[in-house]
Amino acid sequence: MKKSILGYKCKKCATIHYPNRAICRKCRNEEFDVVSLPEDGKLLTFTHLHNPSGDFEVAILDLGIVELSNGCRLTGQMKIEKPVIGMKIKSQIEVVRQSGYKKFYGAVFYKA
């Protein structure tokens, strides 16, 4: 089954929040519908993290902040050889970290 990132859409004003919030930041409503976030967006900024903790199993971790096509922003790992700010990306959910038999899923960004 394909996994997707879930956002929280306000039942009153339709503003989509990610991550979830107890109260809508626009209209202060407290009820939300769970919606899948779009996979396409653009790269806002990125960094290279050297020597992350051992469970990442890589020496350098590339992290990016992306604005999805619906305006939500999220942080994730990048698998892009030469990232450029503003470039179009596609996100997908993958195992980003492993600790023993435990798998942690997160967003991974690729060049669109």
Ligand SMILES: [Zn+2]
């Ligand atoms: Zn609202």
